[in-house]
Amino acid sequence: MLNRVILIGRLTKDPELRYTPAGVAVTQFTLAVDRPFTSGGSKEREADFINIVTWRQLAETCANYLRKGRLTAVEGRIQVRNYDNNEGKRVYVTEVIADNVRFLESNNSAGSREEGGSSNSNASYGGGSGSGNRGGGSREQQDPFIDDGKPIDISDDDLPF
Amino acid sequence: MLNRVILIGRLTKDPELRYTPAGVAVTQFTLAVDRPFTSGGSKEREADFINIVTWRQLAETCANYLRKGRLTAVEGRIQVRNYDNNEGKRVYVTEVIADNVRFLESNNSAGSREEGGSSNSNASYGGGSGSGNRGGGSREQQDPFIDDGKPIDISDDDLPF
Amino acid sequence: MLNRVILIGRLTKDPELRYTPAGVAVTQFTLAVDRPFTSGGSKEREADFINIVTWRQLAETCANYLRKGRLTAVEGRIQVRNYDNNEGKRVYVTEVIADNVRFLESNNSAGSREEGGSSNSNASYGGGSGSGNRGGGSREQQDPFIDDGKPIDISDDDLPF
Amino acid sequence: MLNRVILIGRLTKDPELRYTPAGVAVTQFTLAVDRPFTSGGSKEREADFINIVTWRQLAETCANYLRKGRLTAVEGRIQVRNYDNNEGKRVYVTEVIADNVRFLESNNSAGSREEGGSSNSNASYGGGSGSGNRGGGSREQQDPFIDDGKPIDISDDDLPF
DNA sequence: TTTT
DNA sequence: TTTT
16 A cells, blocks of 8 residues: 655666567666674674666666666665466565666766676567467566576566556 | 665454564564556556564564554565575575554454454464574574474574664 | 655644646645654653645545545655745745555545535635746745635646656 | 655755753754756756754764765654744744764765864753743743754753654 | 455 | 644
8 A cells, every 4th residue: 555665775786677578678686785783793794685676767777877886776666576487386576666766876987888898688678479378367477587588578568657 | 775664554464473582572474565556457456465574572562463454554674584495495585674563453353462362373482492503603594484383493693673 | 866755644634725826736734643752751642743735636636535633644755945924034834745645544434525514625726817926937936825815826837746 | 653754965064063951962954855856947956955853873973974065865754843933933843853864975085073174063062051941841842953152952851762 | 375 | 723
């Protein structure tokens, strides 16, 4: 009924931009968010590693301007998806669907994604057949982020907005 | 660095109260949070099912006053734990560690937990051996919520506060 | 750069719906939000009284469904306006501009606003001249909520969305 | 009942540290938070100027590490105080009482407050007479931030924590 | 495995 | 000027 998350942390890697078969941009990255305490007597700083997903225009902006290590604020909502893995076991995935992302560190190394060079993850899956197995109207979808080298099987109907 | 979550939803079941071997109360429940949209053309309301964990005094208050179906507000932070399951595979668990819980529906059916009768989950694991497999100082802990009928193997060092 | 507020409290009065000269709906109400502590040794519960503003469709929904005393959740952002009062003194007004409102108590007494009877505040100022003192492009606007019996002088340009 | 605010913005000035007569540290500063839109057709960026108050240890940390212009995240709650001004008129003051402050820009110009030199606002009002007019147990307190050159008249009973 |  |  109400579902709001606000995080500040650093990207663990460059963001990954993909496209659904219908051509909708979706970018995924992970935020390392330091915990406000140290536990177990250890003095090593711990963090939570939280998966972030953005869609459409925001996805492209994130892919263009965010990079590994950048301090970033994210606003969004928690989403829990589930899908059946290759052993037929149900897997639950928790992500934050972001609708607002703030870049807290300037892009002094200039650089849109294309200039970066160090990243090769912005492959477009815009073609894609969407091969079948979505019949029946089931709300249990495949994981769009399992990298099986095939186009992701997700329709625009699955978009959260 | 900053990690804040606010949720309003309904309990999918009665909360479950346990105790660590050191006697610290921990209560777990799941909140069904309706999504603000309907997707896939379907008209059925969808929800995210989000696991909530509370500790100490708040855990006992939640166990005493929350029940299945109650509208509840939760404030806390996202935590991502991981542990190795019985096939030696790493499993990731995302939960909201709550530090503030608001009961939005009055307890008209009166009833502290003890009077409820319908619930049998407030078993105390206060004794517990807690020995053995925590050596090595690893921060990867077992899942305290896997119900194997044995006392949960978690020390006070693992407490988030 | 990021500005997010979440409140749960009760309406101190019925909401007030008005319209800008251009016909845009704007609803105002005050939320009494109990503080989580008692201060000064007194045992009386204290509260903060926080002004909420909603626009357009949400404004009409709030006017239709919210009533004095209702438990309500509000999501939005803090806005600080200022205007010059009749003594030529600058006055600062802090409000929460809501973009999400949740009705936490059901409307068991049924009743859209029109059926309520106890309220007479949904006067429409849809006509209105809206002339005169907005020249010069100043961002300091008059207070739209000062009730001087005249149409409020606010253009659609001032709308926050 | 629930009251949560999260802001990211920049300090409009150096923070001001004071002490209550009982010796409790309180720091005040203003955050300029850019709005996510431009209104009125103007292309000038607008901002909300939001007053922040911190107490005790956090107050001293803020006074030591925050400076004018620094990008800062603040977590807290909205508080609405009121007091009677010198014309006997009731004035309402809205502030954010912060319980978590994150410094998003490093202190490369080194400098604890004492080394800063440019600031003279960390005067301690630790002595203070507390001259009388708090009898009667009224919850309407004087504004601690009106700068009249006299010690602020506030007792520990007024502290929010 | 899910709530109204 | 304030709500349960």
